[in-house]
Every structure is written in C-alpha cells, then in structure tokens.
Amino acid sequence: MKYIDEFRDPAKAKKLVEEIHKLASGMFPSTPLRERTSPVAERSRSQRSRREHTRSQPLQIMEFCGGHTHTLFKYGIESMLPDTIEMVHGPGCPVCVLPMARVDDCVAIAEQPGVIFTTFGDAMRVPGTRKSLLQAKADGCDVRMVYSPMDALAIARKNPDREVVFFALGFETTMPSTALTLLQAHREGLKNFSLFCNHITTPATMRAILTDPDLRLDGFLAPGHVSMVIGAQPYDFVTRDYHKPLVITGFEPLDILQALWMLVKQIAEGRCEVENQYARIVPQAGNTAGLNAIHEVYETREHSEFRGLGNIGDAGIQIREAYAAYDAEKKFGIPFDAAPFDSAQGAGSLKCAEVLRGVMKPWDCPAFGKECNPQMPLGALMVSPEGSCAAYYAYGKLAKRS
Amino acid sequence: MCLGIPGQITEIIDADNLLAKVDVGGVRREVNIACIVDDEHPAASCVGDWVLVHVGFAMSRLDEEEAARTLALLAELGDMQAELDMMRRMEGQA
Amino acid sequence: MNLSGTITLAHGSGGRAMHQLVDNLIRQTFTNPLLEEGEDQARIPLAGLVAQGDRLAFTTDSYVVTPLEFPGGNIGTLAINGTVNDLAVGGATPLYLSCGFIIEEGLSLETFARILQAMKLAADEAGVQIVTGDTKVVQRGGADKLFINTAGVGVIPAGFNPSAGRAQPGDVVIVNGWLGDHGAAILNARGDLALDADIETDCAPLNRLVDAMFAACPDIHCLRDATRGGLATVLNEFAERSGVDFMLKEEHLPIRTPVRGMCEILGLDPLYLANEGKLVAVVPLTAAQAVLTAMKRIPAGRDACIIGEVVEGDGHVVLQTAFGGERIVDMLPGEQLPRIC
Numbered sequence: 157m158k159y160i161d162e163f164r165d166p167a168k169a170k171k172l173v174e175e176i177h178k179l180a181s182g183m184f185p186s187t188p189l190r191e192r193t194s195p196v197a198e199r200s201r202s203q204r205s206r207r208e209h210t211r212s213q214p215l216q217i218m219e220f221c222g223g224h225t226h227t228l229f230k231y232g233i234e235s236m237l238p239d240t241i242e243m244v245h246g247p248g249c250p251v252c253v254l255p256m257a258r259v260d261d262c263v264a265i266a267e268q269p270g271v272i273f274t275t276f277g278d279a280m281r282v283p284g285t286r287k288s289l290l291q292a293k294a295d296g297c298d299v300r301m302v303y304s305p306m307d308a309l310a311i312a313r314k315n316p317d318r319e320v321v322f323f324a325l326g327f328e329t330t331m332p333s334t335a336l337t338l339l340q341a342h343r344e345g346l347k348n349f350s351l352f353c354n355h356i357t358t359p360a361t362m363r364a365i366l367t368d369p370d371l372r373l374d375g376f377l378a379p380g381h382v383s384m385v386i387g388a389q390p391y392d393f394v395t396r397d398y399h400k401p402l403v404i405t406g407f408e409p410l411d412i413l414q415a416l417w418m419l420v421k422q423i424a425e426g427r428c429e430v431e432n433q434y435a436r437i438v439p440q441a442g443n444t445a446g447l448n449a450i451h452e453v454y455e456t457r458e459h460s461e462f463r464g465l466g467n468i469g470d471a472g473i474q475i476r477e478a479y480a481a482y483d484a485e486k487k488f489g490i491p492f493d494a495a496p497f498d499s500a501q502g503a504g505s506l507k508c509a510e511v512l513r514g515v516m517k518p519w520d521c522p523a524f525g526k527e528c529n530p531q532m533p534l535g536a537l538m539v540s541p542e543g544s545c546a547a548y549y550a551y552g553k554l555a556k557r558s
Numbered sequence: 559m560c561l562g563i564p565g566q567i568t569e570i571i572d573a574d575n576l577l578a579k580v581d582v583g584g585v586r587r588e589v590n591i592a593c594i595v596d597d598e599h600p601a602a603s604c605v606g607d608w609v610l611v612h613v614g615f616a617m618s619r620l621d622e623e624e625a626a627r628t629l630a631l632l633a634e635l636g637d638m639q640a641e642l643d644m645m646r647r648m649e650g651q652a
Numbered sequence: 653m654n655l656s657g658t659i660t661l662a663h664g665s666g667g668r669a670m671h672q673l674v675d676n677l678i679r680q681t682f683t684n685p686l687l688e689e690g691e692d693q694a695r696i697p698l699a700g701l702v703a704q705g706d707r708l709a710f711t712t713d714s715y716v717v718t719p720l721e722f723p724g725g726n727i728g729t730l731a732i733n734g735t736v737n738d739l740a741v742g743g744a745t746p747l748y749l750s751c752g753f754i755i756e757e758g759l760s761l762e763t764f765a766r767i768l769q770a771m772k773l774a775a776d777e778a779g780v781q782i783v784t785g786d787t788k789v790v791q792r793g794g795a796d797k798l799f800i801n802t803a804g805v806g807v808i809p810a811g812f813n814p815s816a817g818r819a820q821p822g823d824v825v826i827v828n829g830w831l832g833d834h835g836a837a838i839l840n841a842r843g844d845l846a847l848d849a850d851i852e853t854d855c856a857p858l859n860r861l862v863d864a865m866f867a868a869c870p871d872i873h874c875l876r877d878a879t880r881g882g883l884a885t886v887l888n889e890f891a892e893r894s895g896v897d898f899m900l901k902e903e904h905l906p907i908r909t910p911v912r913g914m915c916e917i918l919g920l921d922p923l924y925l926a927n928e929g930k931l932v933a934v935v936p937l938t939a940a941q942a943v944l945t946a947m948k949r950i951p952a953g954r955d956a957c958i959i960g961e962v963v964e965g966d967g968h969v970v971l972q973t974a975f976g977g978e979r980i981v982d983m984l985p986g987e988q989l990p991r992i993c
Contacts, residue, residue: 157583157912159564159608159620162629166976171636173976222993223560232977248560249993276613277918277989303845303918303990304614306590310846329560330992333615336592340575381560384610384618407560409975414632436625437562437610437618446593446617530985540993550980561992563916583913585840585849611917613992614846 163408221379222249244514245544259284266297274308275323305337312349332446335453352484360471380434387442406434464512664789694783705807709744712803722841724852728767732774740859744806778857814875819894829955835925856929868946874934897965918990
C-alpha cells in the first residue's frame, strides 16, 4: 500500500537504529552499546534510579500520543532502542483521560427513551462507575458504533423521530470532523442531532505535564495528526518556556525512528527546537478550513476535569452558545461538574493518574495485572489497546520468556 | 486519537456538499473533503490526490515531494553509513 | 412450492403449512435416501462406518450471522462447511449432518430457499448428507431472521491423532492461504461502517485437503480451523495446551491488500479476523515440504505456506515483525472493535 509500506521498510529502520545507538553511545560514554536487555531488567533499573538529572540516567522521551504508543508496541520498536533511551508513554489517548463520570453521562443519555447513542468503537468498553456503553447496549440501549461522525448524521436523517447523539471525543485531530458535521446538520436544519462534546486540546494537556514537578522529561515526540490541524507553532512554548526539544512525528514505524533520531540529535548537539519530521502531512500553519470550523463551533471550557490530570483550565472544549441546539449537554441537561475520577467508586487502589503522567510505571500500581487486567479493566489505561497498562500487560508477558 | 491513513481520491461524489470517494488499498469509502478544498484546489481538481483520511474526512493533502524527500534522506543515511564503514575497514587494513 | 411471501408462525405450528415447508421445500432440496425414509430419526447402518475407521467423530455448531447473505456465501454455506470442517480437522471423514432451523417470522421464503440451495450445494461439494433436521418459527424479535444449528458425524481413520497439545519445538506452522477474508467480508457486507471493498468469504470445505495432508504425513501434530478469533486465537490455544511458544514471521503471513486496507482504516488486526475455510497445521519439520506439496495440489490448499515455527517456551505466540521487532500476539479479551485512536 502506497505511502504506508515505504515507511515500514526494515532496511531503512536498521540504519536509523544504528544512528540512534551511535548518538546515544556518544552521550553515554560509560554505557556499552548493546540492545535493551529486557523489561524485567528495565524495571529494576527504573526502581534503582531516582530522578537526578544527569546523563548517567537514561534519556526520558515522552511520546505524547496513544497512536505512537500503539506503533511502538505493534512493531516492537522499544526492543530496538539502546537502553539509554526510555520511552515514557503519555496521556494522548482520549478515552484514557476520560473521567468515569463522563461515561456515566453517556450511559444516562443513551438510557433516555428514543435516543440513538452513536460513538467510535474506542469508547465502547471504557468503564463508568455504573457500566460501560457496551453493557448499556446489552441492557437494551440503542448504542451504535460508527466510523465517522458523518455516519451518525446519516442515522439522524434516516430516523427523524429519534434523537441521535454523537459522542464527540478526541484531540484536535478529530475536532474538525465533529465541527463540520455539526455545521452540516445546521445547514440541513436537522433538529434531532446533537454532539456530546468531550474534546480536549493537546498543547494545554502538554503544559499540564510540563508543570508537573515529579516528572523529568528530556524531550517530546508530538502527535503529527494533531499538528496537521493546528500546525507547528502551538508547540513553541515547549521549547521557549520549558526548554524541551520537540519533534512532530508521523505514525509509521520509520517516522517514529526518524523522529527519535532527530530528537536525540538535538539533545546531543544541545539544540532545543520544534522540528517537523512529518512534513508530508503536516503543513507548518496547519489546516485553515479545519481550524475555522473548530473556532466557529467550539470554545474553551472554564473548568474541565480529566482523569489523571485533574483540572486543566484551558484543555476542555465546549460548544458555543450559538449552536446550543446541537449540544447534548444542554438538550439532556447534563451538568459538567460531576465528581472527578479519584472519588469515583472502586478507583481507590488505582494509580491511573500517576501512570498517565508518566511518573509511575504500570507495574508499580498495586492493581496492575491483579484486579485490573484486560479481561476486567478497572482503569481506562487497561481498556484502550493503546493505554500503557494494556500494552505493558502484553509486553510483560514477553519479558517472562527471557 | 490519531488513526489516519493515506488514501487516493478517485471521484467527486457531490461537489456542493464536498463529498468524494477515496481508495485505501482497494477499500472505498465516502469522505468529506472540506478540509482540503480551497481557492487553489477546487473540488474537481482533487481527483488523484493522496490525502490523509481520519474518521471519514480527508484531513490533509499528502505532499508527495515531501514524502519522497524523507525517504531519500533515509536512503542517503544508509549510503553514508555504508561509506563510513568501508572507510573504517580500509583504515583498519592500512 | 410457491416461494412468494414470507414464513409465518403457521409454518412452525405443526399443521399443514409446516408440512408444506418441510416436505416441499426443505426435504426436497436436501433429498437423499436416509432423509426420504421420513422417520423421526436417521437410521444409519453401522457397517459402513466401521469399515472407514476406528472412532466416531461427533460435533455441533450454531450459526448466527448478519447479514444472512454476503459476497461468496450465506449462512447456509457457513452452517455446512463449518461443521464439515470441525469434523475434518479432527481427522474425520465427514458423513452425515443434522440441521435445525430457528426462523424469525417474516423471513422471505425466497431467501430461505436460496439458503437451502446453498446448503445442498455445499453438502454435495463436501460429500456429506443432511439426514435429519428440525424447524421452529419464533415471533418477530424472538430471533434475528434465521439461526441454524448443524451437528455432524464422521469417522476417524486409525492412526490419525492431531491434538492442540502436541506441538513440539522444531515443528513448523502451515496455513492453507489468505487470512481474514471472511471477517473482512462480513464487516464490509454489514454496511454500518459504509466501507466498500471486493472481498469474498473464504468459506469452503476442508475435508479433502485434510485427506491429502494425512496421506502426506500421518503424524500431523496439531490441526484446527481458524474461525472466530482468527489465527491468533488458534495458535494461543496450541501454545497454551502444548506448553511451547510459537514464533510467527509477519512477512510470511498471507493477507490480501483489501483486507489489510480495511484493517488499517478501522484499526483492526487481521490475525484476529475470522476465517471459514482456513486451517492451521503444526507438522514435524521433516514432513513440512511433503505436506505443503500435497496441499498445493488441492484447490483449498493452493495458497498454502509456512508462517512460523514452534520453539521452547511457556505458552506464548510471538510475532517477529517485518520491521525487525517482536511483539506478543495475545488472546483478545473480547470482540475486536473498530477504533480511531
């Protein structure tokens, strides 16, 4: 498949990996150049290491986006890296930062008579305090998975006597699609379509991570698909105010390796810049039509609570008053100040917040692999295939082999 | 929230509502092209373009030159590597 | 029989309408001497069975699928081939099938007749007879259009004993062709994701293929058809039961481009997509080439290939990615859902 297979070429990968090893060994002269041993060794090492900021400690690089985490695991990329580079899996997974209370709201809307609740498949298994959407469907609610918000709109056209709600979630990548769908509904004068808006913005979330005193990071791989909408400029504060180098990165395995190479090169050369590895998709200024649609429909929420991140004032997004008729919160009277995650029932022993911010490894959570596992996930990081707990659960099994 | 995949626009279904058909490895799907249409790129001109598809929307036009440049750079990296290795080996022999 | 109209509760009431449906449509389509005896049970002579082997294989499976008809087949072809294959991968020669229908009132007679016809064709192709059956009609909402249960018996020849627990380090893993076609075809045919691709189900009987494999190597260690849960699930069962690891080579996995395309768009993994005409065999290395050659002579084995090997371990399936890394291919906690993250 064109523009996919070329970016999965193992020969080019090998060269990039060699270059990364070379750069890393130059920065860590005492560390022999060798393959990462095993996650078990990694675990004991990370337990040993406190947070002295010296070059004797591995570089901590956060891939912010869950899509990148997925690529790392799918292609086994971490096993190719020198053990002087440690990937910290970031919170860029919208179902992972969704508070349980929001899932409860979804279920409450789906339970209203006459409602067809539409959602991306990702949200189906996420646990609420009462139940997940999958359970709500089993209990008789009309919950439907769609591929596109436009498909939800088509369902609304076909069912004029039903209320069709689309669960709008995701970072900026997805915002234009939901905004444009709402505007299309408005043009057609559809009265039975609304969005339950739970979008979240990337730079604000990144800022929350950067202000965390517990977290030591050496650089970021930034989500390329967010930048194809917002461009490169919104990340300037990361280099300017926090002095962390950042590379906007694509999602194929070669993209990630090339971006890592670029990032480590920046660190080795003492540079700190916003670089764009994903120039084939990401224009410097982003996407004008998409940004216009976002600004037309959405505005910043004053207060929004995210799982593991707490209140990030400017990260939450809501529908502007002008489009209130398409706002499920208003239509169904859902208050947006529900209990934050940590007070949610049954979540006491979970350390999702710490894992999400990258200050704790999944296996250090007392519930990991025990009461919280992929079959019976308690925390969302175990639900989503790109949640770092689910990924580590599978990866940890690999460790047992060696 | 980032699953996006390159596809090629094969036809315009509805120029007024900015709907086109895109092909991803032989799988066809209707997509909205509002994000890639502007004065420079009217809907009709989009056929044949490679785009990044996300949740039923063509979100960005793939810059084929940039893609080629990235791949060329990576290929060059390999060649440079081979040359360096060769030089090192020759130095070792000398 | 006049095929206009739909099936109603009367067709399941035990009265004249039901007799018409059973005698004039079902029995006439499936016709064979054992069925024509018209008793409440099929009476199968033992002598013919005993001559073919030393064990009776007996299996059952129920078939529910939306939509009922899809490119390359329908629920009827699944119901025959699925049960034929469950017998075949145990080494049995499939012989006789039962067939139970649960019909939701309102199903069009024409559709039902088409499905019966497909079942007859599939049975003939596999060389089995449908010798007994049952039909029930339930109220609207009591079932989803049509459910079919088939049970089957076959005879296992002496000496053939594949089992999920017999994989040994050094063995190789063989599949008989393209993976994930059925799962992708159903996703495509269901239409709720509004995708459009030319993908047909791979639904096919595997008994002749297994015969050829057995002739080439009587000591096939493991043999299963990779239906629900796909290749990954079958291999996890083998790995767990045998206490070994499986190493798969990603570049050797046969996956068609449109199936890949669909998986890329929806964020699915083709290793978990269902198949309806694919088997996974674990054979000793020394027999691998002979088995492969024998398979390629049979239409259902034309695209057979080696996809990996068995190594020492404790029950994992590991994929060596074409990219150079490794990852665990675990069993899924539930159904694979399309995702956008």
